[in-house]
Amino acid sequence: MAIEITAPMVGKVVNVMVEVGQQVSEDEPVVMLEAMKVEMPVVAVEDGKVSKIHVKEGDTVDGEAVLVELE
Amino acid sequence: MDRLIELVTKLIGQTGIAHLISSGDVNLAWQTPVMWLIGGTFIYLAIKKDMEPLLLLPIGFSVIMVNMPLGGLLAEGGHGEPPGLFAFVYRHGLETDVVPCLIFLGLGALTDFGPLIANPKVLLLGAAAQLGVFVAFFGALFFGFDINEACSIGIIGGADGPTTIYTSTKLAPHILGATAVSAYSYMALVPIIQPPIIKLFTSKEERGITMKQLRPVSKSEKIIFPVAVALIVCLLVPPATPLISMFMLGNLMVNSGVVERLTDTAQNALMNIVTILLGIGVGSTMEGKSFLQPKVIGIYALGLFAFVVATAGGLLFAKLMNLFLKEKINPLLGSAGVSAVPMAARVSHKMGFEANKKCYILMHAMGPNVAGVIGTIVAAGIFISLVD
Numbered sequence: 339m340a341i342e343i344t345a346p347m348v349g350k351v352v353n354v355m356v357e358v359g360q361q362v363s364e365d366e367p368v369v370m371l372e373a374m375k376v377e378m379p380v381v382a383v384e385d386g387k388v389s390k391i392h393v394k395e396g397d398t399v400d401g402e403a404v405l406v407e408l409e
Numbered sequence: 410m411d412r413l414i415e416l417v418t419k420l421i422g423q424t425g426i427a428h429l430i431s432s433g434d435v436n437l438a439w440q441t442p443v444m445w446l447i448g449g450t451f452i453y454l455a456i457k458k459d460m461e462p463l464l465l466l467p468i469g470f471s472v473i474m475v476n477m478p479l480g481g482l483l484a485e486g487g488h489g490e491p492p493g494l495f496a497f498v499y500r501h502g503l504e505t506d507v508v509p510c511l512i513f514l515g516l517g518a519l520t521d522f523g524p525l526i527a528n529p530k531v532l533l534l535g536a537a538a539q540l541g542v543f544v545a546f547f548g549a550l551f552f553g554f555d556i557n558e559a560c561s562i563g564i565i566g567g568a569d570g571p572t573t574i575y576t577s578t579k580l581a582p583h584i585l586g587a588t589a590v591s592a593y594s595y596m597a598l599v600p601i602i603q604p605p606i607i608k609l610f611t612s613k614e615e616r617g618i619t620m621k622q623l624r625p626v627s628k629s630e631k632i633i634f635p636v637a638v639a640l641i642v643c644l645l646v647p648p649a650t651p652l653i654s655m656f657m658l659g660n661l662m663v664n665s666g667v668v669e670r671l672t673d674t675a676q677n678a679l680m681n682i683v684t685i686l687l688g689i690g691v692g693s694t695m696e697g698k699s700f701l702q703p704k705v706i707g708i709y710a711l712g713l714f715a716f717v718v719a720t721a722g723g724l725l726f727a728k729l730m731n732l733f734l735k736e737k738i739n740p741l742l743g744s745a746g747v748s749a750v751p752m753a754a755r756v757s758h759k760m761g762f763e764a765n766k767k768c769y770i771l772m773h774a775m776g777p778n779v780a781g782v783i784g785t786i787v788a789a790g791i792f793i794s795l796v797d
Binding site for chain 1: 762769
């Protein structure tokens with residue numbers, strides 16, 4: 339089952355730190371968001387392999403938007 | 410030849426250096442270089458430490474320039490003579506409240522009340538952080554400041570520059586330089602002052618409390634909010650009317666979505682112009698003879714104290730609220746109640762994230778943060794009505 343990593347809040351994607359197929363562990367940052375000049379790493383909710391990336395650098399995302407899917 | 414020597418001697422006699430030496434004024438002789446040093450320190454902090462550069466840079470330079478003997482920037486004027494340039498800016502910009510109020514117009518246009526509207530109970534946290542204002546007020550009275558000075562010093566605890574300037578100009582213009590600089594320097598130091606206090610009053614578990622995402626706020630809510638708050642504040646504390654009117658007008662402009670040109674000017678061009686005038690105006694109050702008094706140290710110390718109590722007040726009140734709330738709030742929202750926007754909210758967010766990698770409270774913390782601005786305006790209004 340796919341695990342979705344969602345944006346914790348509205349923000350701009352400044353860096354996508356993973357690639358499809360990459361293995362990530364819990365609490366490892368996957369995407370760097372920025373809002374009000376604060377950079378916020380969004381971390382993996384659990385261990386898994388990146389299956390899909392929904393955003394790219396420069397995108398503005400809404401809260402709860404899916405950023406990355408893990409399997 | 411004699412004529413030439415006479416001319417040169419006259420020229421030398423009219424230099425500022427000659428005035429410093431020959432005036433025989435001991436105070437002027439030591440105060441002038443000390444003020445240059447203070448001005449230079451501000452410029453250094455602005456450039457090297459990136460400490461509120463938009464204000465400290467013009468303030469620092471103005472401090473040096475108004476302490477130039479015979480420079481005349483602060484000349485009183487009258488009898489057909491116009492006032493000195495900086496005296497003019499102070500008299501017509503600050504004394505009339507025009508500059509701080511125009512700053513508030515821009516701030517209003519840059520403020521998003523969404524997080525506050527979505528979670529209105531954090532308004533209480535913005536109010537709780539004003540505890541620092543009132544504690545510092547009584548502290549200042551205790552240490553022998555008169556009531557007008559105590560009000561101006563207390564407001565520093567609200568961590569709001571323009572409101573501090575507004576209050577000081579109205580109540581105690583002779584300490585404006587000290588209160589304004591202390592407010593702006595502590596605001597710049599929020600990321601250093603707040604964390605130890607936060608750690609003292611909260612546990613790691615409390616700081617890591619996660620919160621549900623805020624509900625989206627509709628456009629009508631965002632339009633009604635500034636109008637409603639302006640009405641309520643004006644009716645309750647009339648002396649706060651100029652500040653709150655401009656603040657909410659700026660906010661209404663941006664949320665109406667129909668006056669983009671005006672919003673853009675308020676946020677950028679106008680804001681920049683009045684920021685320059687504010688820097689000059691504040692700097693021009695810092696003449697050696699009025700600034701270098703033992704009082705100033707007391708103002709700085711009490712300002713810091715006010716800041717610390719405000720942070721603690723917000724944190725403790727958030728914990729108190731948690732005793733009654735089913736859905737716990739992160740106590741870090743409380744320390745964001747001091748109105749240094751958005752620094753205090755950023756500090757809260759960073760500390761929450763440090764405690765728990767799944768804790769994102771930046772937006773939640775903006776709620777009490779902007780509520781704190783309203784709270785400080787109200788506190789200023791209360792002080793002004795108390796004294797007048």
